[in-house]
Amino acid sequence: MTNTTIQDPRRALQLELQSLDHREAENVPSLLTFLPLRSHRMALQAEKVVILGGRGAGKSALFSVLRDLKEPERIRAFFEDPDLPECEWVDAFCQQAVEHPSVESLDDFARRGDDVRLRSFWLAHLLLRVTPREDWPLLPEGVPHDQAALHLALHGEVAPLMASLDRVEKRFEEKGCRIFAAYDHLDRLGSLEHQIRSRYIRSLLALWLSLSNRYRWLRAKIFLRDDLFDPARLAFPDATKLQARSIALEWNVEALYRVAVRHQSRGSEEMRAWLRGVPGLELKDRGEFGWMPGDMPDAVIKAYADRLAGEQMGSGVKKGYTWRWIPNRLQDAKGKVVPRSILTLLGEAAKQAVQRGSLPSGLRLLMPQDLAAALGPTSQQRVAEVQEEYGLTARLRNLEGQQVMMRPELAEELLGRPRPEEAPEAPTDGQAVLEELINLGVLSRRKDGRIDVPDIYRYGFGIKRKGGVARPR
Numbered sequence: 001m002t003n004t005t006i007q008d009p010r011r012a013l014q015l016e017l018q019s020l021d022h023r024e025a026e027n028v029p030s031l032l033t034f035l036p037l038r039s040h041r042m043a044l045q046a047e048k049v050v051i052l053g054g055r056g057a058g059k060s061a062l063f064s065v066l067r068d069l070k071e072p073e074r075i076r077a078f079f080e081d082p083d084l085p086e087c088e089w090v091d092a093f094c095q096q097a098v099e100h101p102s103v104e105s106l107d108d109f110a111r112r113g114d115d116v117r118l119r120s121f122w123l124a125h126l127l128l129r130v131t132p133r134e135d136w137p138l139l140p141e142g143v144p145h146d147q148a149a150l151h152l153a154l155h156g157e158v159a160p161l162m163a164s165l166d167r168v169e170k171r172f173e174e175k176g177c178r179i180f181a182a183y184d185h186l187d188r189l190g191s192l193e194h195q196i197r198s199r200y201i202r203s204l205l206a207l208w209l210s211l212s213n214r215y216r217w218l219r220a221k222i223f224l225r226d227d228l229f230d231p232a233r234l235a236f237p238d239a240t241k242l243q244a245r246s247i248a249l250e251w252n253v254e255a256l257y258r259v260a261v262r263h264q265s266r267g268s269e270e271m272r273a274w275l276r277g278v279p280g281l282e283l284k285d286r287g288e289f290g291w292m293p294g295d296m297p298d299a300v301i302k303a304y305a306d307r308l309a310g311e312q313m314g315s316g317v318k319k320g321y322t323w324r325w326i327p328n329r330l331q332d333a334k335g336k337v338v339p340r341s342i343l344t345l346l347g348e349a350a351k352q353a354v355q356r357g358s359l360p361s362g363l364r365l366l367m368p369q370d371l372a373a374a375l376g377p378t379s380q381q382r383v384a385e386v387q388e389e390y391g392l393t394a395r396l397r398n399l400e401g402q403q404v405m406m407r408p409e410l411a412e413e414l415l416g417r418p419r420p421e422e423a424p425e426a427p428t429d430g431q432a433v434l435e436e437l438i439n440l441g442v443l444s445r446r447k448d449g450r451i452d453v454p455d456i457y458r459y460g461f462g463i464k465r466k467g468g469v470a471r472p473r
Helices: 003-007 009-020 038-043 059-069 072-079 103-112 115-130 145-155 158-175 194-214 239-245 253-265 269-276 298-309 322-330 339-356 368-389 391-399 408-415 430-440
Strands: 050-052 087-093 178-183 218-224 246-248 283-285 291-293
Touching: 009 253, 009 269, 009 339, 038 246, 050 059, 059 072, 059 087, 059 178, 059 218, 072 087, 087 115, 103 115, 103 145, 103 194, 115 145, 115 158, 115 178, 115 194, 158 178, 158 218, 194 218, 194 239, 239 246, 253 269, 253 291, 253 298, 253 322, 253 339, 269 283, 298 322, 298 368, 322 339, 322 368, 339 368, 368 391, 391 408, 391 430, 408 430
Parallel strands: 050 218, 050 246, 087 178, 178 218
Antiparallel strands: 283 291
C-alpha cells in the first residue's frame, strides 16, 4: 500500500461509511437519523389507529422518536407539519419499560383466561397508563405496578374502569388536547404460542374499535406487523372497519436513498462535503434534528449512486445500472425494501473496501465488487430478522445448495420437511408451507409456475442462481 493511498481522504470516508450498518446506527440518537416521511405524518392523524409495517419498516423507530420528542411543538417541528394535532403521548405498552407486565406473565395469564379477560386486561392497563395511581379504581394496596392491570382484569368490574376512562376523555376535552396511547412490540406476545399472540391482538383491536367510536380525545396508535393485521383472521364483529383506520409504512426507492444520505450526513463535515458534491443533492441543517436531505428524484439518485460506486455494476449495460441494482437486489418478492437493508448493504460494502485496502478511481468510495460482496452479509442479516419474526421461514434452509428457478414439486417436497428446531406439531404440508412463504414475500411464483427466491433471502439461505456480478477473491 502506498503513502498516497494511506493519506487519501476517501479512506476516512470509507471508515465513516461503515457506520451505516444498522447494527451500529441503532446506537445513534434516533432524532439524528430518523427520516420523516409522508406516511409518518398520515400515521399521526387522529383517525389512524393501526400503523402497519414488516420487520425493519420503522414502526419501533417512529415509536421511539415520538417518545423522545414528547411535546406537540417539537413533534410538529420535527415532522414539519403545523397541522398535527395538539396531543400527549403515553407509552401504553412496549417491552422496554418495567411499568408493563412481562411477556411471560401475559402469556401465562392468557392460558388461564378467555378473550373477555384479555380485553379487560387491555382496558385496565390503558386506564393505569393514563391516570395517576391515586385514581386507580378498586385496586388494593400492595399490588405491584406491573401486575395491577392483571389484578383488575381478574377481580375488577368493567363499569368502574369505563367510568374512569370517561373522566380521562372529559379532562382532555377541557384541555383541548388529545392523548395518544401507543402500543409496540405486540409481536413478542405468544412468541412460542401464536394463538396467544392472535388473541391478545384481536382483543386489543376490538377494544379500540369500540373506544374510537366512544371517544374523540382519547386515541390509540397500535404499531403492528402487517401480516398480523388480517381482518379475516381477526374474526371479530366489524373488524374490516379497521382497514380505513390503518396506514402502512412503506419505503419507495427515493425514501431508501434519502435515509442512506440522512445517516451519512450525521458524520463529519468531510462526509457532508462529499455529499454536497452530488449534483442536485441538497442538505438542510435542522439544528437539534441533524441534517436532512432534500427531495431525490431519479436524476439525483443516479448521480449519488454514480459518485458512490460508479455508473454500472460490471463491464456491460446488461449488468445493470448501480442506482437500480441496489434496490432491486434488496427487495422481497413483493417488491418491498426496508431501510435496514440499504444501510447494512452500504456499511458492509465499505467494510469490504477497507479490508481490500484499495480505492477506486476518481471520487468514488466503493467499487461494484464491494457492493456485490456485501450482498451476502446483508442477506444473512435480513434472514436472521425474518426468522426471528416468522419461524416458518427456516424451511428455506432445506433449499440450501439448490438452484433457482425451481420446479414447484421439488420446492413443495423440500419445504414440507420440518426443521429439527421446530415443534413436533410443525406443518408437513409442503404446498401449504409454500403458499404461506409466498404470502410473506420470501418466495415468488413465476408465470410458468417455477419458484424463485429474491436475492435478499437467497444468499442468506445458501440458494444458487446462474450469473451475477463477480465477487472479489
